[in-house]
Amino acid sequence: MGDQDEVSLAVSSLRSRFEQLAAGSGLKSSADAPPLSPRPGGTFPRARAASNNSLTVDSTIHALRASSSSSDLKSPVSDVLDLKSAALKRPPPPPPTRAKPSVSPAPSPLTRPVPLPPSASNGNGNGNAARPGDREMQPGDLASTKGPFYGGSALRSTSMSISKPPVPPVPPRPTFMISESPENGSSRQRRSESPLGFAEREAETQAASPPKLSRSNSNPVEDLDYTTDPSSPSPAPPPAPPPRSSRPGLPPPPPRHRTSRSPQPDAPSNSNLPPPLPHRRPTVPYLAPPENRSSPSPRRSTMAKPAIAQPLPETPSDSSSPSPNGDRKPLSKFQPPPTRTIALGDKLPAARRAAEGSSDDEEGPEEDASAASRIVDTIPDSSSSSRRLPTLSFRPGFPPPQLRFHPHSGCVIASGPNLVVSHVHHIKIYNLEISDAPLYDLDMKQLGMKDTKVLSMEFSPSMNKADRGAIVWMGTKDGSILEMDIRSGALTATKPSAHLHPVCQMFRHGRSMVSLDESGKALIFSPDPEHPEQDVSLTYTTPRAVRTTDKMDFVKLLDGKLWTASRTEHSGGGSLGRVVPIIRVFDIFNTAAPGKSIMPSEHCGQVTSATILPTEPDRVYMGHEEGYVSIWNLDTEDGWPSCTEVTKVSTSDIMCLEGVNERLWAGSRNGLISAYDVRQTPWIMTNQWQAHNAYPVLKIFVNFRAIETNQKLCVVSLGRDELVKLWDGLLGVDWVENELVKNESSFSTFQDINALVVSWNCDAARPESLNDGGRNAEFFADVFSSVNTPPDIISFSFQEVIDLESRKMAAKNMLLGGKKKDDALSDRVTGAYKRWHDKFVSVVKAAFGPLGVEYTAVLTESMVGLFSCLFVRNTNEFVCREKHIAAIKRGMGGRYGNKGAVIARVVIGDSSLCFINCHLAAGQHAIKQRNSDIAAILEEKGIFEPSPLETAYVRGGDGTMVLDHEFVLVNGDLNYRIDVTRRETYLSSFRSGDLSNLLAHDQLLQQMRNNKTFRLRGFSEGPITFLPTYKYDPRSDEYDTSEKRRHPAWCDRILWKAREADRMQQLSYKRYEVNVSDHRPISATFVIRVKNIQTEARERAKAIVEAAWADEQMRILDSAQKFYVRQALM
Template sequence: MVEQETEACVEPSLTAPPPERKAFGGHLPPPTRTIALGDKLPPARRAQSGSSSESEGEDDSKLKVELLPDASRASRRPPLVDCHNYSEFNIHVPAYTGFVAVSGHTAAVASHHHLRIYDLSSSSSPIWNLDSKDGFGTKLKDFKITALEFRPTSHQEDRGHFLWLGTKDGHLIEMDVRTGSVTAMRPHIHAHTVTHMFRHGQSMITVDDTGKVLVFTSAEGVDLSLATLQPRVVRIAEKQEFTKLLGGQLWTSTRDPNGGGSVPGASRGPYVRVYDIFTPGAVGRSLLPTEHLGAVTAGTILATQPGQVYLGHEGGHISIWSTADTDGAPAQCVEVVKVSSSDVLSLEGVNERLWAGSRKGLISAYDVTSKPWTVTNCWEAHNKLPVLRIAVDTWSMEKLDRLVIYSVGRDEQLKFWDGLLGIDWIEQELLKRETEFSTFRDMTVLIVSWNIDSAKPDQLTGTPENVNFLTDVLQSVDRPDVIAFGMQELIDLESRKMAAKTVLLGGKSKSTDGTISQKVTTSYKKWYDRLVLAVRCAMPADSPYTVVHAENLVGLFSCVLVKNTEKIRLKNVALTTVKRGMGGRYGNKGGIISRFVVDDTSVCFINCHLAAGQHHVRQRNADVQAIVEDNTLPSDASAADEIVAFVNGGDGSMVLDHEIVFMNGDMNYRIDQRREAVIASIKAGDLEHLVIHDQLRKEMKFNRGFRLRTFSEGPLNFVPTYKYDRRTDEFDSSEKARVPAWCDRVLWRALVPERVTQLHYRRWEANVSDHRPISSAFRMTVKQVNHEARAHVKAQAMDKWKAVERERLGAALQHYIDQQMI
């Protein structure tokens, strides 16, 4: 096996010459660590074990994986909003130099010297296209716009009509977007570039890059007058990279140590400074997170957690700060959550969800009320390019009867989203009422999984268990509707010649009729022919089967057959492969993913071979993640009758888009016990004790970021299937003396758990390999949708949603009023 070769490489050579002694002074200085005042001391060094080099690094990395929220049930459906008469996707926002303000149907986009005003209720083209070179009809000429925001008004009908602009030269300008004319201005009121504008109650706050903050506040019931009102001046640290008004206080942060950023050599950072700009004479307070984090990129508050502030960081963390300070104490960092492997670039609190934008163009919505956090939505928002900003249009609730969220990406597009995620609520309602528009029937599925260690089919000789294996396993279920064979190590992975031939010819292994090509190695051809013959001999003559999938990936081989009577019901048949060996470049480890849609239910089969090694849990987890999150299956959800087959807003391109998923293979998860203890438990029949220490079961139970956490597995009532001496019942007697383990597994996942029932889960005693084969049979329930009846139920659900929407809009509106954002 590959594992043998890998493990042998780390054994020291007995004939290796002793290392030369370095001259005195030639050694590197011992490593040092700076511990800041007040920091915890590092934990005591653990005692060295025989595999310390492997296990110590693994534990540290594993913690990072475990902290990622569970995304296995997240909806990939974009929550599009339908309140505009014209598409906003035509609005161009230059990346990094473009600024956006939105109020209802009105969108203002500024970039350099240009300002465009859109009214999406009447046109997708700008109603005003202004150039500062003309001065907007004022004496000011050729100014560059660097910030903009709608100011508050005392009359509700005027909201969203008066727009403030900040410029590079420090000017403040007010415009009436209805007429496109300037109504007030204050030239050079800031001596430097205006970088931020915020609206808070009856106040407007402007910030420049030297740390000068102007607070404009009008009397109650009186409109704020830019031309005549004298602002109050507040000083903060200059050149802040992050600045945002949260809960009535100005939160800032920067990378520059002199400006309040990270301190070189310190174990915690970055510094965050908070200013109470509405209290005259108040002094800014410096805060530190509980651990070292990347630079602050965004911040927000949540309606359901009013006493907390959430800050997004480079590196994928979100820090949580408690602001409930009845005695005037500064905010405290109470928790840090790792949510992504890449940076959190943008962040916005929307009801009980935390929306975060990533570098890969995804917007993820996190449910922070559950512990641990879960990802409820994750959709492609900006064409795989960074999501630069997410913001709430707080006036949309009054103007459009919607809670509209808008985002700007590196793709230079402005996108609008439904903050209440109404489409998901409607889909969940449809799922509850599925029986009203669907008919159901049962099918049986037989899955056979075996790492054959390069054995040939003609080696199934000698004992009755070998000779009769294929017949016995196929007849373990009465004429199953679907038979899925998943084999691993069909060729000798240690043979470079054989592996190279498979790599070169594997991509051309299938002919147009789905059968194996003559060009591929004879090992695949022999097993393919043997399996097809076994099915033909084991099944009644009146129940013929057809191969719908046959694929290989170096040592992996998948062959899926269905009854001819079921084949005519199949559609959307597809498969793909995922390479995981050598960093994804080689297919000695990986998976074969195949799928079809039967009636209106999507079914996915995964045959996999994961990383070997007793202690390589993290590598196996990474293989699982790569396979489950692979998106190379062809999507085919254009027709209306196809959409109902896939779940969670998916299009069939990913594994978890499918309603039912079966996963089998040599997953290589081991038992965390000494060999002698494992063998003693096996001889005593105490398998329950071993299950407690099974790595896969522990990952599914305790690792909240594990991608198979939502999968199920039947009881392990059979003896571990690995590793045996060939043609014996003796566990590995080689020098390696490997610990017996349940490497070979079958798991499943169903959107509606009751629709998959396991009929058996067992091992077989064919002994021509170092693994024992296993099989599992299932009864699965598939649906057929009456689309006319579904449309009727959906219309009822949409009517019901209107009442729910009004209630949620009222709660959201009250939150923004309390926060003085309206």
């Protein structure tokens, strides 16, 4: 009984201790009770995942643990004592009252673990080793009694050596804010926790939930394992806290940032609570917030944040938490403007001055050009393109035929001189060698096929040469296929219901025929291999079915493969998310090869057409909307096409493409057909003409049978204007005209005329400012002395005649600057222009009147600062005709004339001259905008009325465009700068007189030298031997000394272009020292050789050239025929 009494006394002592702890009284430790494992700061143990078995248990260290069975007490009366102790003990007190719902004691498994402090490690990485400063667990500590009375829990001691240093005084320990884990789905409130409350909830969770919870503690302490045996009885759990919402089954949340913690005021002392635990350094650095200052805003995060029910103390922003504006993209690269408040009745502030006004505007975004500017730098050069119409007729001496078709439901095919045009149930058959009227105008009702609608047609192949181009297969809306002989206009065979859907396409490849319906089903009619001498028969040949794709917007048979595309798009990826079309290629003649989807390498519009160039049979050129052309290589390892390049060739949609001889023909939405030479990079537009009266060009195809039957390379175009046009694919008219130009001296006489061009940006200076004596007064005298003889033409080109920065003057020009009905300009607006006009008249008369030479101002025009005045000498030596002048606006997107050009045109003899007074975009970095301005000026269409003098213009032009003229002079304030930033470089070059270093960095010369798409690339300029003309301080010889200190530059330039370079020579190129403006004026003199054509001699020379063309034509046709045979089209 001694042993039994000893065991009973131990159990009673244990029960009494728990009761004393529950009542709030302190407990005295037993002398023989082994101490528990020390823990830093005296913190309580927390649950550990069952999978963590890294802790080892030393059998020599004993600790109290809960008993799940009586066998663990190792006493024969353990069962009785266990039941007795359970009956005598009092239930634990209820948890303290909480106004807020409790926070889950199991933080998210994704919570970042807090590293151990340096004091928790002994240097070998073992977290279980003894640490200095740790104290022994006191009997009154919570951890000493937690294990035995929390159901199913067992306290395991770790293997470690225990040291007993002096116990330091116990400072108060602050509580921490525990943030809600995002795995609970919804945001919850934060609240402070006491160690006891946390322990109580821990016990409740373990008792109520049999499955073990894997929890992580953010405190830098060791973890102990708790196990639960659900088979054993456990004492009644304490009252459960308020229920917690949970949302099981949700996907794991994304990683979250470290939780910010802030200390809370210490809880008031209570004799019923255990002694406070020692103070522990917080794991997150904490700085006291400044007084009377709001805390920094938290950064924007993608995680859900818990809702705060009560205001929290100010906490510093954690480095891992982004600020709300940190991830927000700025709307502009500039700071937002300051806000201001205007009270009622206050005077409104002055309006901001427009940024675009003066040429002195140096500031602005570097190369921040518009989309139009970027497009201009990529499209082919059209400055040398011919505008002649390459018309074709099968009847010599007759005009080209005018055939009509229905653009929406019509179909047109051609074979030699034969054309077949269908529209629903009508069919018209033409023989253009005989007449432009149809030979047969058939109705399907007359042919016994009532209500039959023809949707597609194609000529069938034949071994019999007489039948080639005479037998037509037609696909109908009801899925039938018809065969017709166009020589008699009768149906020869039918195949009813060959398809279940409308037959939308018919193709020919070699000796095979292919029909395709709207569902994507293709029928291939091929000759019988056992009887290769027999042609395919609609009646007797059994077709092979091939399934392709449905909903096709583009279909074409190229190189034996069927290319299809639809409106479906695919995101090409990348930061911009460009959209590219999906193209499907089917090798329909290879039964073992399935189709394949391919995509362009870059962004481009929807597919509209595709073709193969005869000179490059290994490439496919595919046209797209938005003006793009993609290039596909056919010679690949796997045999499937691959995209090698995407280029933009037009600002308009590419409606159709066709490879014709050496040129790639493209039809656009504005009715133009353009021919490109693709052998050079970038491409060159060699020809462009208006084919369909500004209506879209729907289709272009080659009538290759005409090569064999008529020795012509006939190209057919269909337009939305319901017209069928025939064109010469060899562009023979251009070949003949170019040969005539080479021999022009044999039928023309020439005459030299002198031209003087003066350009000056006068900066709103008045003519009276030149009357102050000295060099200013001698300005015009110096200009006229630069020529040895009185010039035949004098051109004055002034810029900024009015103050462009004056809002009052700008408003007048915008509102009152229009012409009156009598073609006279408003006096209120043009006062400055009139003063300069009178000045020009007076100085010309004063300079050349004493010599007996008189001049007439034949052309005068102004436009918001630009002013042009053209004088022609009164003489009988030549006749000046076709005098016209116009203006092109380029400021504010073409709506304002502060930037742009005034263009004057005259015809002397049989040569046309064009003078352009320019003022381009300002700014050191606005190179692309200047390039865009000059390209728009040179390529503007319809500037002048068409001229009947065909021989006076070049490349088949009619004088409506700038580059139609034989001689073109561009002068004015072009605003191209020098890319040298160091002012010392300028000064050293000026002192030494060596300008070559500065000229090497001149933007205009660099563009002419390096930019292949620059529209002034074909122009010439004389050598520059004078100092930069911009920018001076007015009334001084010093370059800009203002705050901006703009760099000097040759902004004022004179350039020229002639069809024959040896017919225009520059005699002088100089500047003048007039200091009333920030620009210096310049002038240039030229000798221009104009021609006078002898008509009869020209006709004889033309006959000789046309005979030579006949031989060249046969050579080209033979090469083209071989290509179409290789492509299995003939």
